Amino acid sequence: MALEREFCKWSFCAKPEVVTVETDLLLVGGGMACTGAAVEAMAWAKATGLKVTLVDKAALDRSGAVAMGLSAINTYVGAENKIADYVGMVRTDLMGIIREDLVHSVGAHVDQSVHDFQDWGLPIWQKDNENHTVDGQVARDEGLPLLKDGGKCCRSGKWQCMINGESYKVIVAEAAKNALGMENIYERVFIVKLLTDKKNSNRVCGAVGFSVREHKTYVFKCKAMIVACGGVVNVFRPRSVGEGQGRAWYPVWNAGSTYAMPAEIGAKMVLMENRFVPARFKDGYGPVGAWFLFFKAQATNAYGEDYMAKNWDKVKEEYPGYADAPGTCLRNHAAMMEMRAGRGPIMMHTDKAMQKLAETLSKKELKHLEAEAWEDFLDMSISAACLWASFNMEPDKVPSEIIPSEPYLLGSHAGCAGLWVSGPSKNYMGAPDSWFWGYDRMTTVEGLFTAGDGVGASGHKFSSGSHAEGRMAAKGALAFILDHKNDKLEAAQNIDEVIAEIYLPFEIYEKYKGYTTAPEINPNYLLPKHVQTRLQKLMDEYVAGCSTMYQTNEIMLNEGLKRLTMLKEDATRLAAPDLHELMRAWEQYHRILSGEAHLRHILFRKETRYPGYYYRSDFLKIDDSKWRVFTISQYDKNTNEWKFETEPYKQLVK
């Protein structure tokens, strides 16, 4: 290490007030998963007599990935579909390696959450008696049956249904708030470290964080915990590096806390090499799903050629057995063939699709169609609508460009990075013994549960599936607490030392800020944005980001690891002048650990399992003989070492 290790001795910054909160079940995160966990856990409050507490780094009404709203619920199985087909779709899309016990159980529960959303007031588009599409308010005004009573939703694809989802999160949050009571919700408190038990280092017993509003530390002591704070955004250099870097496809505040905090106490992670590279409307990142599935638009290369039709035989040849149905990464792969050959940009022909639909529609229906097209953006990525307005583009008159974005790490969308968790029950659907260790969605650390983006090897949950999975995890966690009622827990960590470590960036800033004339340039420390840009640059250049067209190899990865290792050392010299920056400092630290897991997993898996998401140029094929396995890693914080193992994939659902 280049610089001497610093310690916070409170010589330069004031010690914060310490608030200790004792609870039974602690929910870390306020998105779909933890709001789901909150309602389900509180339904059991009377029977269990257990206390539930939720802590969110933002405000519950508008936190998490659904903060802006959504225009569709992407997972609703519905009476017309079979759960087995849902599992089959997820298996195909995630290239043959998923935990089918986890995916199947999401499929068995998810519709209940959707029905509850509709009860709570989420407007869901429906089909009326003449099979016309009506919005969620008209559906209620016309007295159409609710989905749970046999009402028909408006499908945009086989599994998706359209909603008027501007207030989706507000509604789901309101249910959670009213169930929990505001006295059990801590907003604007950012959890950064987990505590383990003195007698059992593999048992979680608390969490420490700080208020981003006042100079206060929070120490939560608990019997069990659900950590679900989303995926990882801005770990790679984004395509827009100015103000536009805020317009990430996934929420820009997702900092990898879900992976980094459990990893630091030894929780095993799975398939962290997986990523999601969404192909979206360029720069505004508007959703493409409705355009492909609902409006039936076609995407082509610069010369009007349908890249799917053109390249699909080649894709089948390259990846035999995996290209029978077009999965998300292989669709990207087909588009990237055109881009690499210099035949970009890829264009979405919204104009032709709208003009085709207009041929059979009345003027009124056409007006409605236009509103639907704009609402799709306004509900969930407003900037994409603004981009049309700022370029004078009307989607029914001109096409729009789409582009594969920077990589994101997540476990709930079309990706499956995350933690290795227990299945729902012993030998669920014939699952091996090694997939169940007592409690649904418990990580390999006792008492530590996760859901949504946190659960690995089980993608395509989206908002509704994450909510349902949070509810399942809550039941598992309550059962765990009741089975371990007599455990006396005591933190192994010295709380004062943990707090001192958390505020070290304050101490460092105050200690050194006077040394130079410009606080941004100082040889003794790095500011959070310095660390972020350095991480983004190395991930982009060495770990298959946009600038190499998602390609890497062993030598590049090792070079990236060298840089990342030094960055991790330098992160102990993060400096923060205020609470906002202290939050940013720890977000960067969580991003570094998540990025390291991603890099090491890509290094470990010597094949290209997800063409179109990333390419190992030294192993371009899919190699089922060796690699149709779960890759599982475990980080040891004390030795700073990573251990890898594999677990065979097993198909449970025909």
Add this chain to the structure above:
Amino acid sequence: MPSFVIVEKCDGCKALDKTACQYICPNDLMVLEPVQKKAFNQEPEQCWECYNCVKICPVQAIEVRHYADIMPLGSSTIPMRSSNDITWTIKFRNQKTVKRFKFPVRTTPEGTIDCFKGFTLPSDLADLKKPGFYTGPARTE
């Protein structure tokens, strides 16, 4: 600078118990300048343009000047959110094309969700290890 605050309109939410935009911003960007008592966006390059500050501002003092590295100047996208619907007015850069849309946001009155009403809450603790939620059973297939 993504979301921006109009000096003349912002009153720092002095009549409320908290500054609305500061309360709601999911990324902790909006802060109240202590002397002038006006809000501002402290980290524009981390703004998701989620419009939650725009929607919540009680005096319509917040708008969005879109990402400087992406979008030409001159267009505007203004929401008016009520308790049950939202109206969008979108003006193009050419100042001629204007689109107006109105969408429902919820079908129940604000604050009325009682997620336990009408349900028999579970009492058999053994059910914690079985499938299903308090609002209904899991599908079996």
